[in-house]
Amino acid sequence: MMIRKTITSLLLLAATVVSASVSQRTLHEGWRFRQGNSEIWHPAQVPGNTHLDLMRERIIEDPFYRLNERSVQWIDKEDWMYETHFQPTAEELAASHQTLVFKGLDTYADVYLNHQRILVADNMHREWRCNVEGILKEGDNLLEVFFKSPVKMNVPKFDALPYRHNTGPDHSQMGGLFDKTISPFARTAGFEYGWDWGPRLVTFGIWRPVLLETWSGTRIADVWYIQKDVTKARAQLRTIVEVEADSAQSATIAITADGKPATTKAVALKPGLNTITLDYTLKNPRLWWTNGLGEPYLTTMKLRLTRLTPDPSLSREGSGHSQSNNRDKKLSTPLSEQRGAGGESSTRLGIRSLRLHNDKDQYGHNLYFELNGEPLYAKGSNMVPNDNFLSRVNDSIYRQVVADAAAVNMNMIRVWGGGIYEDDAFYRYCDEMGILVWQDFMFACQTYEVDSAFLANIKEEAICNVRRLRNHACMAVYAGNNEEQDVWFGWGGKKRYFEELGQADRVWKMQHSIFYEVLPEVVRLYGGGIAYRPSSPWAFEDTPSDGINGDDHYWGVWHGGEPIEAYFDHHVRFQSEYGFQSFPEYESVLRYNPDPRDHDIYSEVMMAHQNAGTYANHRIEEYMGRDYRVPKDFKRFLYVGQVLQADAVKMGMEAFRRDRPFCMGGIVWQLNDCWPVASWSSRDYYGRWKALHYVTRKAYDDILVSPRIKSSSASGDVIATPTKQVAALPTEENAKAMQQQKLHLPSEGADGKLLELKLVNDRRTPATGNLKLQAMTIDGRIVFEQTQKVKLPKNDAIDVQTWRVKDLIGDEMAENVIFYITYETGSKTYYNIAYPVRQKDMHYRKPQLTTAVTPVADGYNVSVSTDIFARAVFLKTKGINDFFADNYFDLLPGQTRTIHVRTSKPRAQFLKELETTTLGDDYETNSIQ
Structure with missing residues (x-):
């Protein structure tokens, strides 16, 4: 009797299970756009932005070309409307849950579905999810996104305050706003408003994917792997699974690691959101190491959610079949086998122990990372957004950026706080290539006007991104902001803008609420043990940074005008910013400045692509005059400027590495560019390696x-x-x-x-x-x-x-x-x-270089020999598509170096275009001053 009752209960339970049906599809087709006060529609691309759409329609010219940045400043003063039509499928309409997901809206946007407003967005750094049940309909559906001008939204906020906030290099004058620096009021990437390496191009658009997400039954909403304690002998892991269910049901969660069983747990799901915790241990895990220290091994963790269903034979009462051997047998039906893969999750997890030390010692407070029990010297660079038009930064660009960092022995990239929380692809490639990420929250060089709504917005932004990134092995530390502590305490911002008006305590309380209350709490609750620092650089809560208690941004060389040798005598615990500027190489300059009449570093065109102004050009000339012979020729000036930058930063790299263990990290400013520009980057906007990037390979080698x-x-x-x-x-x-x-x-x-x-x-x-x-x-x-x-x-x-x-x-x-x-x-x-x-x-002379070119599968090997010492040998061809595996190298007398060149050019063309340049080429000519 008891057996029959149990079987009946199981059958009833199985009857209540709703089959999972999880579906996601992008809504990227059929979009069009118009200016807010216009009736003329144009085709649009999603993901994308208004500037790119206007370029495709030939309404504006490329803002990156010559002086065109000036002519597009009207765009951010206008409102813009986007719309598309789509038809849901029968399955989507039948689903019990229907959500529109906007991965990124830039920035102030009202969203309407079938003329009903479903969203008021005001933060480009957040994902927005809109429940559209009861609004989604059969047949044609109209989706509209109305973007509001950030100028119209924020100038009134600026005008309403009795003081003005500290801002970074907000190019309000370029934008026609005079001194009205409105960037602190918008949760938009700060660099859009202009920086000393970037233009003022305040964008609009659906810059990340739009999804229609529908599901019924049960779905895995999130899987979080927390690494509680990891050694080479065992890894103690905790997995927290969020499961959404339409109805009560019994299920089993099973986790495997590289196909081997790790743990299993029976769970009773209730309607709504279920949070399940599994604790388990993996023996002898293969550990994840950074680039240069070992293999960045990623363990494939698979989680499977299955519902429990009785054996159909158990229902055959009176059939004459024996039930005694089957009474406890159950069949497991994986939810992943039902439509939409709602019951299976796969994560490539880098299993490692990572700790950030900030311990007091006899010198102050150290700052270093400990990876798998070993102290790690951080060798890396700061990354800004890879394009002002963010939707152009695709998977292949992210892969190349990270691969280029790994190729020159970097083990860390700092994602700077004036840009964006990067796409998942960036962090995935960092996992795969062993690059740690120092992640700033998106605040830089400014103070902010904070009320409860602004603070709530920031909190949701932080939760969204910390949850998204927390399973990545590459995530090393969160910093609350870039340089805002120093803006306030060290650069006179507190006194200049607020003390004299009696507003200092009030404004500091606003900043404190962001960086000492909301952000650290989010990291504590959702980060899984990732370290947090309130600012970069940072020493203590109520002081500017000092370099010997935490990290340092050193600009004595460059901004301070100190000699390059000063790097050797600047002793800090962790150098998270330092650098030196150069122009792009000549072939890159030709892409945005092809007219020889503009080939002067002070021409209108070159100055339009020198966002730090004449000050920066003077700095380059000043340093070049100290240590190098200054060419009169424009093309050669660019070459010597690259050698100068490489030699200067190489000296810094060596100086800080020599200081270990007192100093345990050097992060150069900067890795990349967002547009073609003179800057501190080691790779220009087109991905061309500057001399600095080439010399980094040796300066960052393991010995x-x-x-x-x-x-x-x-x-x-x-x-x-x-x-x-x-x-x-x-x-x-x-x-x-x-x-x-x-x-x-x-x-x-x-x-x-x-x-x-x-x-x-x-x-x-x-x-x-x-x-x-x-x-x-x-x-x-x-x-x-x-x-x-x-x-x-x-x-x-x-x-x-x-x-x-x-x-x-x-x-x-x-x-x-x-x-x-x-x-x-x-x-x-x-x-x-x-x-x-x-x-x-130095008594350099023009060397007699000889080259021999040998065809190989993807280009040529170029062997270079010299009769005397050849300093900074630079090989080039026309254009920017040929990649030289090494360049700007020194060649000893009688030495031969073979350089691989990746190119598709025919041999005759390649030989004709191949040029060699050395520092000594004009030491005996009149082309120097």
Whole structure:
């Protein structure tokens, strides 16, 4: 009797289960747009934006070309209407849940379905979900999106305040708004309003996908993998699953890791949202490592939700079949086998232990990442949005950006706070290629007017993005903003704008509510243990950054006008911004400035693509005049400017790496560009590698040979021995003094100069190798040579030896000698070159370069040889599509280097176009000043 009753109950339970039917489809077809006060419709592209639509219709010219940015400033003063028609399927109409999902609306938008308003959007950084049950209808459906002008929305807010907010480089003058900097009032990417590397192009549009999402029965809404404790022996994981169900039902959740069972749990689902927690342990997991430290292995985690259904044979009462062997047998029907895959989730999870240290020590407070128990030196760059027109940044662009970072030994990218929370593809490629992400929240260089509605909007923005990104192994830390703590406490913003008006306490309370209350709470609740810092740079809650308590943005070199050598004496715990500007290479410039009449860095066209103004051009000329011979020729000026940028930032990279473990990270400003421009980037807008990106590969290698030429007065004339010495680390007091002091260029000639050599090892294992120092003349004659065996501890930097330059070069002129240092360990040789005098004083001559071109599958191998030392050899062809695997390299006398070139050009054309340039080409001509 008991058996029969149980069977009947199971059958009744099975009868209440609604079959899952989950469907998503994009609504990207048939869109059209018009200006708000016009009746003329034009075809539109979704995802996209108004500027691109206007370009396709030839209503405006490309804003990236010549001076065209100026002529499109009217667009953000207008409203814009978008609409499309679509027909739901019978299945979509029958679904019990019907939702329109807008992944991104830029920015102020009213959305109507069949003339009913379903959404008022005011934040481009959020996803918007609209329940359209009862509004979606059979047959034709009209979807309308009405974008409102942010100028019309926010100028009244600016005018209403008795003070003005601190802003970043808001180009309000370019936008025709005079001094009305309205960017702080909109939850729009700050860079759209102009920056010192970007134009003012305030955009509109449906910039991310639009989806019609329908489902019935049961669906997995979210799966969150929390890594509670991970070692190489075991990984303790917690998985939190959100399941939405139409009705009560029994089910089982099963998780596998790389196809092997991990855990199973029986659950009773109630109608509505169900949150289920599963705790389990994986033994001997394959760990995820960053680029250079190991394999960024991703474990395939699959979660399957199945409903419980009785064996049909159990219902055959009186049939004469035996039931005793089947009474406990049940069939599991995977919900994923029903339409829409509503019951299965697959996640590629990088299993790792990642901790951010900010511990007090004898110098202040350190800042470093610990990955799988090993201290990690962060080597990376800051990323801005890859295009002002964000919908153009497709999967292949994201892949190339991350691949280019990995190719030059980066292990971290900082997503800067004036842009966007990037597309899922970016974080996926960072997972796959072992690149950690320092993620700013989208606030930069400004203060904000905060009320309860603004704060609630920010909270939803933060929840949306933290939930979206939390399963990515690459996620390393969230920072509340970029530089806003320093804007307030360190740059006079508090006094200049608010104290004099008696508004300082009130405005700081607004900022505090964002960065010390809402954002850290969201990260705590939804981030799964990812670290949070209120700002970058940041030391303490009520002070500006100081570099020795947390991270630092160092701009003494460049903005401060300090000599490039000042990098060596700037001692900080973590350098999250520093950099040096250059123009794009000549072939890139031709894309937006083809007329030779405009080939002057102060021409109208070049200045339109120098968003930092004449100040930045003067800086480049000033630094170039200090250390290099300044060409009069425009094309060659661009080349020397690239060498200058590369040499300057390389010096910074080496200086901060030499300081480990006191300093444990260097993040260069910047990786990329949003439009063709003179900037601090190592890759230009078109993806062309500048000299800086090429030299980064060696400067960020796992072992660094780092020589430094310095005056003996700076070192107290103490000569180090070849044994390991721990680098002298500054106290908190004298480190502050070092940051403030102005440093001077070393004297010319060899007298009083020292060659100091350090080795840095980022590996997880020690190294032993042969170190060789050679002093050689420009024509290749060896005047000094020394070889020694050096043991290099893991995760460390050591002093090797310091020599008097005069002892190394003897009677040779310093201007005629280079120092070539190699460290050979295993099958690899690391090298670097030091110069006893500044580049402009070196006795370079035009080398006789010979090239041999050999066809290969995807292009050519170009072998380059030289008779004398060739500094910064640059190979190029016409256009921007040929990629050289190495460039701007130094070539020793008699040495041959073979460079792979990826190109589709026929051999005859390639040979005709191939050009070589070196720094010494015009040292004996009149083309210098």
